[in-house]
Amino acid sequence: QKEVEQDPGPLSVPEGAIVSLNCTYSNSAFQYFMWYRQYSRKGPELLMYTYSSGNKEDGRFTAQVDKSSKYISLFIRDSQPSDSATYLCAQRSNDYKLSFGAGTTVTVRA
Amino acid sequence: EAGVAQSPRYKIIEKRQSVAFWCNPISGHATLYWYQQILGQGPKLLIQFQNNGVVDDSQLPKDRFSAERLKGVDSTLKIQPAKLEDSAVYLCASSLGAGGGAETQYFGPGTRLLVL
Numbered sequence: 001q002k003e004v005e006q007d008p009g010p011l012s013v014p015e016g017a018i019v020s021l022n023c024t025y026s027n028s029a030f031q032y033f034m035w036y037r038q039y040s041r042k043g044p045e046l047l048m049y050t051y052s053s054g055n056k057e058d059g060r061f062t063a064q065v066d067k068s069s070k071y072i073s074l075f076i077r078d079s080q081p082s083d084s085a086t087y088l089c090a091q092r093s094n095d096y097k098l099s100f101g102a103g104t105t106v107t108v109r110a
Numbered sequence: 111e112a113g114v115a116q117s118p119r120y121k122i123i124e125k126r127q128s129v130a131f132w133c134n135p136i137s138g139h140a141t142l143y144w145y146q147q148i149l150g151q152g153p154k155l156l157i158q159f160q161n162n163g164v165v166d167d168s169q170l171p172k173d174r175f176s177a178e179r180l181k182g183v184d185s186t187l188k189i190q191p192a193k194l195e196d197s198a199v200y201l202c203a204s205s206l207g208a209g210g211g212a213e214t215q216y217f218g219p220g221t222r223l224l225v226l
Binding site for chain 1: 114150151152153154155158165166201203208209210211212214215216217218219220222
């Protein structure tokens with residue numbers, strides 16, 4: 001079983017729609033939960049991180065962590081064509097190592 | 111602030127040949143990472159350096175891969191001999207401190223390797 005499983009996608013949505021991205025994880029030691037965005041032919045860039053359970057909002061982006069069900073989500077409101085990218089969830093335990101999901105490719109149609 | 115620099119951006123080689131990738135991290139960053147990202151998968155850590163010492167190389171195929179970070183700054187990753195399954199994007203990242211907690215890793219653009 002992989003440590004981090006991510007909904008494979010791809011997702012295609014019209015501009016202005018809400019995008020919902022999900023991951024599950026198996027390692028209870030994970031404490032930090034990150035979302036990275038990766039544009040085509042670029043390296044990943046950190047979008048948001050959450051420590052332990054709860055919600056975190058940053059502009060149009062909301063990250064949720066439910067440690068009881070080992071489920072993390074990213075929501076993008078009022079999606080824009082510039083949000084078209086691959087979104088990677090990642091988790092870190094106390095050994096500093098990041099474990100990434102496989103990524104979900106999102107296309108926002110103008 | 112300049113980002114993480116990598117070269118070359120693309121490389122095509124025949125199997126059994128050797129290849130080397132270069133990374134220059136963000137100035138002042140203590141920790142440097144090499145990841146392998148196979149098409150359709152997330153990045154997988156190959157090796158992590160803190161300054162010029164190896165912190166984690168548990169997933170580095172040491173029979174063919176080697177890496178060094180001389181003087182705690184630039185780093186090179188070498189594959190010798192290359193196999194078809196080594197076709198991937200090789201990402202270099204750096205972080206200011208030891209890489210724990212919520213510390214951000216900054217990624218370079220990657221080197222796309224195709225092994226024929």
